[in-house]
Amino acid sequence: MTKTTFRPLLALLLSWVPSVAFAQTTGELTGRVMDSTNVPIAGALVEVKSPALIRPRQTGTDKEGRYRFQLLPPGTYEVMARMTGFVDAIRTDIRIPLGETITVPMTLTVTATASVEVDTTPPLLDVENAKAGITVNQRILSNLPLGRNYASVAALVPGTGRDVLGPTFYGASSLENSYQVDGINTTGIKVGGQGKQVPLEFIQEMEIRSGGYEAEFGKALGGHFNVLTKTGGGEIRGEVFGYYDSDALGASDEHETDRALVGAPALERPERLELGVTIGGPLVRDRIWFFGAYARASKGQGYSAVNQITFSPSGASVPHYEDRKDTERANLFAVNVSWMPSAAHSLSVSIFGDPSESEGRTWDNPTPGPASANVTEKRTGGTDISARWTGFLGRFITEFQYGYHTEGYRENNDFSNVPAIGEVRGNVLQLLQGSGPYPNHLGDFAGKLVDETYRRNSFHASTSLNLGTHDVKAGGVFELENPNRTARFSGTESIWNYYLNDGTYDYSLHRYFAATPLNCTQRTDGQTGDFGYIPYWECFAWEKADQVRSDFRSRNISFYVQDAWRPRPNLTVKAGLRYDSQELRDANGAVALRLWNQWSPRISVAWDPSRNGQTKVFGSYGRYYQAIPQFLQSRMLSGEIPAFVANASSGIDPVGIYDYALIQEPWYLPSDLKGMYQDEISGGVELVLGASWHVGVRGVYRALGRAIDDRCDRADPGQGLDPHIPEGFHGECAIVNLGEGELGQFRDSANPACFEDFPANTRPAPCESVQARRFYRGVEIGVDHRPSADLYLQASYVLSRLSGNYDGVVAYRPNGSQQADPGTSVAFDYAPMLVDNFGRLPSDRTHQVKVSGSYTLPFGLTAGVVAQFWSGLPLSVYGQVPTTVGFYVPAFLTQRGSEGEMPSTYNVDLHIHHGLHIGSVTITPTLDIFNLTNVQRGLGRYQRYNTRPTSSNNQPPFTNPTDPRFGKDVSWQTPRLIRLGLKVAY
Secondary structure, X not given: OOHHHHHHHHHHHHHOOOOOOOOOOOEEEEEEEEEOOOOEOOOOEEEEEOOOOOOOEEEEOOOOOEEEEEEEOOXXXXXXXXXXXXXXXXXXXXXXXXXXXXXXXEEEXXXXXXOXXXXXXXXXXXXXXXXXXXXXXXXXXXXXXOOOOHHHHHHHOOOEEEEOOEEEEOOEOHHHOEEEEOOEEXXXXXXXXXXXXXXXXXXXXXXXXXXXXXXXXXXXXXXXXEEEEOOOOOOOEEEEEEEEEXXXXXXXXXXXXXXXXXXXXXXXXXXXXXXXXXXXXXXXXXOEEEEEEEEEEEEEEEEEEEEEEEEOOOXXXXXXXXXXXXXXXXXXXEEEEEEEEEOOEEEEEEEEEOOEEEEEEOOOOOOOXXXXXXXXXXXXXXXXXXXXXXXXXXXXXXXXXXXEEEEEEEEEOOOOOOOEEXXXXXXXXXXXXXXXXXXXXXXXXXXXXXXXXEEEEEEEEEEEEEEOOEEEEEEEEEEEEOOEEEEEEHHHEEEEEEEOOOOOEEEEXXXXXXXXXXXXXXXXXXXXXXXXXXXXXXXXXXXXXXXXXXOOOEEEEEEEEEEEEEEEOOEEEEEEEEEEEEEEEOOOOOEEEEEEXXXXXXXXXXXXXXXXXXXXXXXXXXXXXXXXXXXXXXXXXXXXOEEEEEEEOOOOOOOOXXXXXXXXXXXXXXXXXXXXXXXXXXXXXXXXXXXXXXXXEEEEEEEEEEOEEEEOOOOOOOOOOHHHXXXXXXXXXXXXXXXXXXXXXXXXXXXXXXXXXXXXXXXXOOOOOOOOOEEEEEEEEEEEEOOOOOEEEEEEEEEEEEEEOOOOOOEEOOOOOEEOOOOOOOOOOOHHHHOOOOEEOOOOOOEEEEEEEEEEOOOOEEEEEEEEEEOOOEOOOEEEEEOOOXXXXXXXXXXXXXXXXXXXXXXXXXXXEEXXXXXXXXXXXXXXXXXXXXXXXXXXXXXXXXXXXXOOOOOOOOOOOOOOOOOOEEEEOOOOEEEEEXXXXX
């Protein structure tokens, strides 16, 4: 083999080295340089300039007249093409959005009448990509009524909604999204939500992908957030900003009485104040830029709490109230330095964080009791670091990045060494005076105090190579997640004292952590000693642990290869393959689970039939895997084993109370568990109408292929789970692939084919397992106006259906609340819950209309609006249904989602600002009005029909509910709220 043939082959092989997926923080510019007769011009010089570039960049055209600029920071560009014997051609106002490829054709003419030809018409369509979503810049962020959380921008995207923890995309729950800031993964490590706060003033550009990702994006079934913080510029610029809102600036709640009737919490709107400053510019002209920002966000919420409950001689409870206040202070900051030592190399380092301190309630609805039991001090948040190098090495473009992400949670108060002590009388629970704290927060059992810090070290690299009509890119990521977690009960245990209605003491229930390895210190026959591990039904007391320390780890490895092939100038085919693996280790460092063979093929086609960048026909297919959050490790692998023991008074047998020390052993984790994934197919048409309008139609189909969740029916003989659990494991729950594997087989208790003795349901028979299913089918129509200095407008309509039997990582409950416990929802816990559970899912909306836009009037006033209309959520009828093991669970009494739906509703938000120019300073007062029309329609409804099943109340027509809340609304739109703001730009 000659050196001439060897070098291109070596270059190709190197370009496919799996060196890690690199998060996209740039856009691309491509096009062809032609003469006036459409003949390609080879060897022409093409140059781009932009305020977003430290220095101009140049390239040459190939034999087909093609040119391409990769890794361009988002911004507005000027493109110039030059060739000896031709007049220079210049295109201005070329907007390169984050994550998009813009095609700009250039025409050179031979003429003696001009030396430069300037075209000011910017392109509108990205004709090379099939992705769905939007890209917004700082101008759009400043002109629209948006929340202070950057995730609020998702409201502009077609097909999105919200659940209890954030935005949802095309039927996937909020904990199925991924979040990146400055190229590093900031997705929450513990539960998978948004892991970092970044104020909008810190953001240069933001991209939200709702579908159609390329192979370099993964670990999510929902949407992908890509945030780029500001990098400074060629001139010193900055601003001071402030925002304020409070309950005094809002309309009154029309449903205060309704909330009290159903036990819903009262509406609370804290007083919020945020002050911040930004500055950016050159440190060394044409070499180093910097940006720095800081914001202090504080809020306070007063509320009335039940401090104590007393009882009258008749046994009636009398609550006594006191005023309390929640306070929170967040310190938000960002620092970015960009260095370009040469035209071929650049280095950027960014540091951003959100450390916060707060003092307030441990529960949203605190248990009655003193502040010592219900108020704690908390510290959350952390600091992230991103360091990225980009180099043009011959024909290769190579990037390396190191990322460090942290998030923490620590809570405490002055009574943390005192047990949490409660009293239960007449079914009324209160925490007693002097009690220690009894907290409850996301991802943990009630009663624990936790001190935890979650860390992610990530190493990214990618390399790309242009091979004529092929742009080949390869890369991957290595992530090491290493949390430190300590959990304990206040005073080492919680104690509930139970009394009869007449005040007579009945029994006490103690809860504490059992020491590991498990050691029984008192048997149920009264013997004491150190008996080690014995069956829990033979043990009355376990050795106690003051606290449990867990340093479990996880390791994630991903790599991908993808090729953008352009067989014709107006046709782009992107094909890629991604591989993800995840390894979970227990608190002792041993490997507990490896998820291998997570292969994700991706392919998309984009065709411009007009050949001028004005039309696009596209389609895509992709498989997407979901990462397992470390929440599951804390449930399965942390060594936290709560123990319960009931001590009865002499001569009293507490009914329904265990006569042994029950332990909540961790969920069983099988070694053959496989990754959760879904498939997506989408396609459509987009075209430009006139000079400024863009219209598109897109169809989207998503199907869940596999899910990971728990089941807790080991004691149910009709399900046949017990033989597959190893000896020595006595817990009731296991993590399974729903509908797959030995542990994942579910028998529908209403299906005679699944039981030899139906309907007794005690001897299982082979039958097809119930599968976890979730299907999204949607058609969306979008209309956009070309963004300009004065006008921005986009509108969409979505017709969709979301159906199945699996809500997702966030599950919905019959009382209208939502369960955010990744992998341990109640959806498949017991057999009766599988009956009639396939239908319209709780977050399904048939119709959705969104309009957002802004316009600047000639005298400088800017008005922005975000308006939405959506049809109501589906309704079901739940009832308490007995299981074969003697207790009741909520189950569907008719087909899921078949009982009508909530009323349709709408919302309009308004933003107004006007800049006052004083020399080089601009002072801009702002006004945001959320829910301008103050519509307060119901959003959720209580759907549980009964509290205990009987032959008469578990059958249609369901007109005599035993649960008085059935059919009543439990949540409503938030009343109108005004936010005041002020910006001073310099």
